[in-house]
Amino acid sequence: MRHLMSPLDFSVEELDALFDLANDIEKNPKKYEHACEGLKLATCFYEPSTRTRLSFEAAMLNLGGKVLGFSDANSSSAAKGESVSDTIRVISCYADICAMRHPKEGAPMVAASKSGIPVINAGDGGHQHPTQTLTDLLTIRSMKGRLGNFTIGLCGDLKFGRTVHSLINALMRYEGIHFVFISPEELKIPDYITEKLKEAGITYEEVISLEDVMPKLDLLYMTRVQRERFFNEEDYVRLKDFYILTVDKMEKAKEDMLVLHPLPRVNEIAVEVDDDPRAAYFKQAQYGVYVRMALILTLLEIEVA
Ligand code: CP
Numbered sequence: 001m002r003h004l005m006s007p008l009d010f011s012v013e014e015l016d017a018l019f020d021l022a023n024d025i026e027k028n029p030k031k032y033e034h035a036c037e038g039l040k041l042a043t044c045f046y047e048p049s050t051r052t053r054l055s056f057e058a059a060m061l062n063l064g065g066k067v068l069g070f071s072d073a074n075s076s077s078a079a080k081g082e083s084v085s086d087t088i089r090v091i092s093c094y095a096d097i098c099a100m101r102h103p104k105e106g107a108p109m110v111a112a113s114k115s116g117i118p119v120i121n122a123g124d125g126g127h128q129h130p131t132q133t134l135t136d137l138l139t140i141r142s143m144k145g146r147l148g149n150f151t152i153g154l155c156g157d158l159k160f161g162r163t164v165h166s167l168i169n170a171l172m173r174y175e176g177i178h179f180v181f182i183s184p185e186e187l188k189i190p191d192y193i194t195e196k197l198k199e200a201g202i203t204y205e206e207v208i209s210l211e212d213v214m215p216k217l218d219l220l221y222m223t224r225v226q227r228e229r230f231f232n233e234e235d236y237v238r239l240k241d242f243y244i245l246t247v248d249k250m251e252k253a254k255e256d257m258l259v260l261h262p263l264p265r266v267n268e269i270a271v272e273v274d275d276d277p278r279a280a281y282f283k284q285a286q287y288g289v290y291v292r293m294a295l296i297l298t299l300l301e302i303e304v305a
Contacts, residue, residue: 001115001117001118002118002299003108003112003115003118003119003120003121003299004118004119004120004121004130004131004295004299005108005109005112005119005121005128005130006121006128006130006166006169007128007130007133007134007137007166007167007169007170008169008170008173009130012173012174015134015137015170017298018134018291018294018295018298019137019138019141019142019291019294021294021297021298022138022287022290022291022293022294023138023142023290025290025293025294026287026290029062031304032062032063032293032297032304033062033063033064034063034064035063035064035297035302035304036060036063036064036065036296036297036300036302037064037065038065039060039063039065039066039096039097039300040060040065040066040067040068040094040095040096040097041056041057041059041060041065041066041067041068041069041095041096041097041098041099041296042067042068042069042091042094042095042097042098042099043056043057043067043068043069043070043071043098043099043122044069044070044076044087044088044091044098044099044100044101045069045070045071045072045100045101045122046072046073046076046078046100046101046102046103046107047073047101047102047103047123048071048072049071049101049122049123050264051262051263051264051285051288052099052101052122052123052129052131052132052288053069053071053099053101053122055285055288055289055292056099056120056122056131056292058289059289059292059293059295059296060296062289062293063293063296063297065096065296068094068095084100084102084107084110084111085110085111085113085114087111088100088111088112088114088115088119089114089115089116091115091117092115092116092117093116095117096117096300097117097118097119097120097296097299097300098111098115098117098118098119098120099119099120099122099131100119100120100121100122101122101123101124102123102124102125103124103125104124104125105124105125105126105127106124106127107124107125108120108121108122108124109121109124118299118300120295120299123162124162125162126159126160126161126162126165126229127162127165128162128165128166128169129162129163129166129262130166131288131291131292131295132162132163132166132167132262132288133163133166133167133169133170134291134292134295135262135284135285135287135288135291135292136163136167136170136221136260136262136284137167137170137171138287138290138291139258139260139280139283139284139287140219140258140260142287143258143280143283144218144219144258147171147174148174148175148176148177149175149176149177150176150177150178150218150219151177151178151180151216151217151218151219152171152177152178152179152180152217152218152219152220152221153180153181153182153210153213153214153217153219153220153221154167154168154179154180154181154182154189154221154223155182155183155210155220155221155222155223155243155245155268156182156183156187156222156223156224156225156242156243156268157183157187157223157224157225157226157229158181158182158183158187158188158189158190158223159183159186159187159188159189159190160187160226160229161223161226163223163262164189164221164223165190165193167221168189168193168197172196172197172200172202177202178202178203178204178205179197179202179203179204179205180204180205180207180213180216180217181204181205181206181207182207182208182209182210182213182243183206183208184208184239184242185208186235186239187225187239187242188206189206194206210243210245210249211249211252214249214250214252214253214257215252215253215254217253217254217257218254218256218257218258219257219258219260220245220253220257220258220259220260221260221261222243222245222259222260222261222265222268222269222281223261223262223268224261224264224265224266224268225239225240225242225266225268227240240266240267241267241268243268244267244268244269244270245259245268245269245270245273246270246272246273247270247272247273247276250273250276250278253278255278256278257278258278258280259273259276259278259279259280259281260280260281260284261281261284262284263281263284263285265281269281
């Protein structure tokens, strides 16, 4: 039985096969509409979510399966003190596959070790968000036609942002990537990540100004400053609007640069930018359904002829 804890759980070749499947699902949705009939997905979300939980549910429903679960730890027996290990043992009796989000790093891994069904990490604290990374990679591959040979700017909360940490891990395996880390000093990319990049001989730069680096970027990955990861409200208030991508800044960018964002957005992208054809973040959310459909089929070892 296979779980998904990190984007690195799949080899580059396996990811290619997953993305080919997701692209086929996008083109031929009817072919897959009965693939999971009689099967159930449990969504166990101990933290808030709109996209991840609902796109997982949409994915299973599109495949003809059913869904059950909880969207708030307080409406589950976690509120009575039940451990994640006990919960997954019980969920294994009710469902065929489980997507779990948890505020504690490593909680989905603990669940996987006790589970009778495949467990998918749907985000664990500030650690990893592998299905967001699959979504990001599918979006880049589908819209740029390649996964390599580009300069990518990652902007905002690079310290706590699990989507950023997961994406860097995944992109490190492709050729010709240059990273530009754009953040205030307080939200810098952690040293353990830059150490890994140095060891792998991957080039990167760390800057504060978004405007200065706009002209060189092929991709700009914006992120939210996450109030829920701060220990102190004053720091959050000081940093929350540090970056705002505006139409003026977009004028400095390449004509084919893509703007990605895992969403939710707060203030970091002005709504006027949504009308720019380079704004890819809502399309990215749509790719999240296709890639989660492909992932469910892959982990359940279902082949559709
Ligand atoms: N991108 C993402 O994880 O969004 P949600 O928190 O809404 O699931």
